[in-house]
Structure formats: structure tokens, C-alpha cells
Amino acid sequence: MSVSLPSRPTLLIDGKWISAASGDTRPTYNPADATVLTNVDEAGPAEAEAAIASARRFFDTSDWRTQSHATRCALLERMAELLQKHKPTLAKIETLDTGKTLGESEIDIDDVTNVFKFYAKEALKLDHEKRITGGSVPDSVVSRIIHEPVGVCVLITPWNYPILQLCWKLAPALATGNAVIIKPSEVTPLSSIYLVHMLLEAGFPPQSVQLLTAGGASVGPTLTTNTDVDLVSFTGGLATGRRIIQATAETVKRCTVELGGKNPNVVFADCDLEWAIDNVVTAVFVHSGQVCSSGARLIVEQSIADKLVAGVVERAKQIRMGNGLDPTSETGPLVSAEHRAKIESFIELARSEGAKILCGGTRPDPKEFPELAQGYYFLPTVIDGCNRDMRIVQEETFGPILTVERFKDGDEETAVRLANDTKYGLAGGVQSGNKERAERIARQLRHGTVWVNTYGAYTAEAEWGGYGMSGNGRELGSKGLDEYVETKHLWVEDKPALMHWFKGARM
Ligand code: NAD
Numbered sequence: 001m002s003v004s005l006p007s008r009p010t011l012l013i014d015g016k017w018i019s020a021a022s023g024d025t026r027p028t029y030n031p032a033d034a035t036v037l038t039n040v041d042e043a044g045p046a047e048a049e050a051a052i053a054s055a056r057r058f059f060d061t062s063d064w065r066t067q068s069h070a071t072r073c074a075l076l077e078r079m080a081e082l083l084q085k086h087k088p089t090l091a092k093i094e095t096l097d098t099g100k101t102l103g104e105s106e107i108d109i110d111d112v113t114n115v116f117k118f119y120a121k122e123a124l125k126l127d128h129e130k131r132i133t134g135g136s137v138p139d140s141v142v143s144r145i146i147h148e149p150v151g152v153c154v155l156i157t158p159w160n161y162p163i164l165q166l167c168w169k170l171a172p173a174l175a176t177g178n179a180v181i182i183k184p185s186e187v188t189p190l191s192s193i194y195l196v197h198m199l200l201e202a203g204f205p206p207q208s209v210q211l212l213t214a215g216g217a218s219v220g221p222t223l224t225t226n227t228d229v230d231l232v233s234f235t236g237g238l239a240t241g242r243r244i245i246q247a248t249a250e251t252v253k254r255c256t257v258e259l260g261g262k263n264p265n266v267v268f269a270d271c272d273l274e275w276a277i278d279n280v281v282t283a284v285f286v287h288s289g290q291v292c293s294s295g296a297r298l299i300v301e302q303s304i305a306d307k308l309v310a311g312v313v314e315r316a317k318q319i320r321m322g323n324g325l326d327p328t329s330e331t332g333p334l335v336s337a338e339h340r341a342k343i344e345s346f347i348e349l350a351r352s353e354g355a356k357i358l359c360g361g362t363r364p365d366p367k368e369f370p371e372l373a374q375g376y377y378f379l380p381t382v383i384d385g386c387n388r389d390m391r392i393v394q395e396e397t398f399g400p401i402l403t404v405e406r407f408k409d410g411d412e413e414t415a416v417r418l419a420n421d422t423k424y425g426l427a428g429g430v431q432s433g434n435k436e437r438a439e440r441i442a443r444q445l446r447h448g449t450v451w452v453n454t455y456g457a458y459t460a461e462a463e464w465g466g467y468g469m470s471g472n473g474r475e476l477g478s479k480g481l482d483e484y485v486e487t488k489h490l491w492v493e494d495k496p497a498l499m500h501w502f503k504g505a506r507m
Pocket of ligand 1: 156157158159160161165183184185186214215216217219220221224235236237238239240241243244258259260261291292293396398426465466470471
């Protein structure tokens, strides 16, 4: 299946596609067979400075920020149309770069089409100026809240959902009149490059969007400390998120971080067994577990546990791994050799902690699956005999690894305690045939999204984000728009009068 990949130059700075002055490039790999897909330009601090300067100039001097929301929202609607038009190519690029199945990539594009459509409507509400009356506002005063863009926004994204994570930031940032600098993951930059070409095709002003393809270490310090940057929105791992919060603190930038998760999936014995097996397998093994909200911790009621775990193991062994472009593949490889090495070290950790590996725990056997031998594949893995003190239960592995914890029948309190026993708080599931119980447990979970009797769905209209160390902000929904908006209070006195505070001789 041939597709033309974005070609160099891949840096968009001040409205022009350019290469790095250093001439540096970086290869990007197809995780399905470890071949080099293409090379992209590697920006450095000088290119980051240039992108910031251009974005600042554009934001301060053009009429982009003062236009009506309706004008900008028309561009968002156009972008939604283009996403559908370019879907076949964009989906293939995403699959080639990330390894996810083509079906998953297509779903991501449909989802972000909805995100653009949603913010094209949602941002129109900001044209409404809220009038404040009564209270301590005198009759002679017109007091209003108006909305303005934050300014120059740096958008930093991870490799697991490149288009999706970028568009969750991009759509609200552009709808509200900000100037953006995009820094995609160096592991999977291709769909972001393609998407930036689409933004220009949609008619966004060239300087409203700057693109830096680069490693985090190359441009991150400049992007997060420069005084001309007003906001940094980051999605990625906890360690990087902490670094970004620290870096942005010095200049008191607005900084939102969306980080990892170690998400519980609580299953009660009153579920239909076959249905519960399907739910648990889907929750954890989609995209080979490289999902921030994956249901990586099974917390199961004792009386169903053995049967459920046996069923999950059986199903895990049947998952068809393969190249994401092959329509028969149900899940793809891990994203890189480095990430697979990390997953393998987690398996060693689990063993050393005394947990029991029921299935997987290795790469596919190259004799049995020669077609997988070159890629970064790793078998779906179920680990039993876990307890809350184990690091394999506490740390985000970000791979196809399910840990199993049990609670005594009817002991809802323990189920909730186990589910909440994590430094993260991104997402979780409650599966039960008893609706009242499911609702009761769901309300006690300290996680940003809780699915009841399902797992994994989201919608552009509802906020997404985490409690605890899963992050400090929200994307999607109306709060996802607020992240990119400054509110200004205008207090206008219609009948100016002496204030009588200082009583100098002349008064
Ligand atoms: P990562 O933290 O390694 O990298 C994320 C981005 O940060 C990349 O673009 C990287 O180049 C950049 N970066 C690295 N160092 C930087 C620095 N010093 N300054 C500025 N930028 C820097 O994360 P990853 O491995 O790409 O992604 C996986 C992580 O993302 C997982 O922890 C996952 O849970 C999380 N994630 C969270 C969500 C969510 O919605 N909460 C969604 C997707 C992924």
C-alpha cells in the first residue's frame, strides 16, 4: 500500500518550510518492520527562538486575535472537512509511524474531526460578553467579562496518539485566536507534519502555526523558558511533565500537563463472564496497551476471579498481532526498540517481585511468527499474584501488560481502596450487573474518567484529564477551551466622579 510521506523540509517557521541551519536530520521508523520511513529536520534552539519570535510578532501585530470567533471558527469547520478528505492518506501515515492498526487511525481521524466541529461551535459562545449587575456594582457602572486569547502557545505531544493529542490542543487554541508552536514527538512526527500542511490548505494564516520537528532536549528548554511564550500545553510522561512544570514556573507561564495513568478496571462477580472477559481484554490490549487510559490493573471479585483470568489469558493468546496496514491485524507492535526494552525490563521487575506471568512476557516466537520477527512486537501479557506494594502494579508500563488483584466477595471498600491506590488518577472502569452498585463505586473513584459497563470511549463534549499525578488541567469540553482563554474584567464608569480617597488641599 503506497503512500507519499511528508518530505523535507519539515520545519514551518514564519510561514516558510525550512530545514535546520545545522543540517541535522532524524530518522523515523516503521515499528512493524524497523525500517526507516523517512528523515525529518531536527530543529535546535535557534529554530525554536525563530519560531517563538515569529509567533509573538504575528500575535501582537496581526488582527488574528481580534477577529470575531465566527471568522476563525469557519476555518475550523473547513479543517473538519479536510480531515475527512485526507483521511485515507493521513490514516496510513499514522499507522506507518505508530504501528497502530489502520482501523484505529481512522477512528482517531473521525474523532478529531468531531473535535474541530465541536470547538467551531463552542468558541462562538465566547463572543457573548457576560454583564455583571447587582451586588457591589453601582448602577452607573457597566461591568463585563470579556474573553481574549492567551498569546503564544507551545503544544507538545506524545507518540501514542499523535494526531489525536495534537488536535485536542490545536482546535481550541486556534479557535480562540492564539498563535501556536507545535512540537510533536520525535518518535512519530509524520502525521503532525501532514496536518500542518492541511492547516495551511484550510486557510489558517501561515504565521499562526509554527512547526518544530525535534527531540525534546533540542528545543524543550527554549520553548519552556522563553519569556515570549505565554502557555505550554504538554501531553506525555510524568518525568517530562515535572520537568516542564519546573521550567515554566520561572516565567510563570500558564502550563497544563496531561500525564500518565495506571488505570483500574474493577470487575464484580455479577457480570456475565464472557462479556467481562471481552471488556477486560479490550480495555488493556488495544494499541498494545500504549494508551494512557488503558485498563492495566484488573481488580476482580474473588468468586469470579479464576474463571475470568483464565478466560482473559485464553483470549490474550488469540489476539492477532501484525502490521497495522494488514486488515486482519487486531493490534500492532510497540512503537520502538527502546520502548520494547522498557517493557521487557518491567517483565523482569514483575518476576523479581514474585508475580506470576500467566501468558506473554516475551516477543513472539520468530519460528512461529516469522512475519513479526523484524518489528517491535511484544505478546499480550497477564500477570497474576500481584499486590499493591509491587512496582509492577504501581508504575505505568505503557505496554500490553495486565496485572491482577483480587478482593473478597462483596468487599466494595477494598475494591475502591485498591482502585484508588495509585499516584495517578486518569481513568478507570467499573463493571457490574448491579447498576446502583456500579454508580456507587464509580462516584468513589478518584479518576478523571470512569467508564461503567464499558471501557475507553470519549467524546469531544466531555472534559478529559486526570486527578493526582495524571495532570493538572482538562482537555476537551468547555474547560478544554478555557485553557486557551484569558478573561478580562472591564469596569466602565458612565458617570465619572471624584473618588474622595485622598483629600488634598485642592479638593
Ligand atoms: P514523553 O514525556 O517522553 O514525551 C512527550 C513529549 O515531550 C515529546 O514530544 C518529547 O519530545 C517532549 N519532551 C521531552 N523532553 C522535553 C523537555 N525537556 N522539554 C519539552 N519537551 C520535552 O512521553 P511519550 O513517551 O512521548 O508519551 C507517553 C506518555 O504520554 C505516557 O506516560 C502516557 O500515559 C502519556 N499520555 C498521556 C495522555 C493523557 O491524555 N493524559 C495521552 C497520551 C499519552
